[in-house]
Amino acid sequence: MSARAVTESTFEAEVLQNDKAVLVDFWAEWCGPCRAVSPILDQIASEHADKLDIVKLNVDENPGLAMKYQITAIPAMKVFKGGEVVQTVIGAKPKPALEADLAAYIA
Template structure:
């Protein structure tokens, strides 16, 4: 399962109004660490699709979202529940570290 792309236009509906917990991966094409963490997030999305939805926002294509959520370094992952940010993870990490950071949302 590959994380779906969301945009300025679809963010409200697909993230803020979702009844599931949603992790948003803020990334860019030119970002090496972003490309490194992407397959790890895809694995987590596949293994935990019943508990956590993972979507991607390209910060170059959606600068309004990057500004609104104060994305100053990427990759930045934000977990949303009920339209609110409940967790922020900055930087690429190996899968066990990411799963530990997200444990509360994967259980």
């Protein structure tokens, strides 16, 4: 199981109305660090699918959401719970560091 893509049209249903915590990976095709962190997020998505959903949002294709959530640098990851942002993680990190950041949602 890997992280699935969301768009401005599916964001509300997939993220804001989700019962589980959802990590949104704000990324772009041209972003090298985004591509580096992508397989790590896919691993976390498959290992913790029961507790945390992970979705990807292309900021170039969905500029309205990038602006709404004040994405100024990518990769940026935001954890949503109950429709609200509860945590922000900026930058590519190795898997242990990401898992530590997300411990409250995957432990």
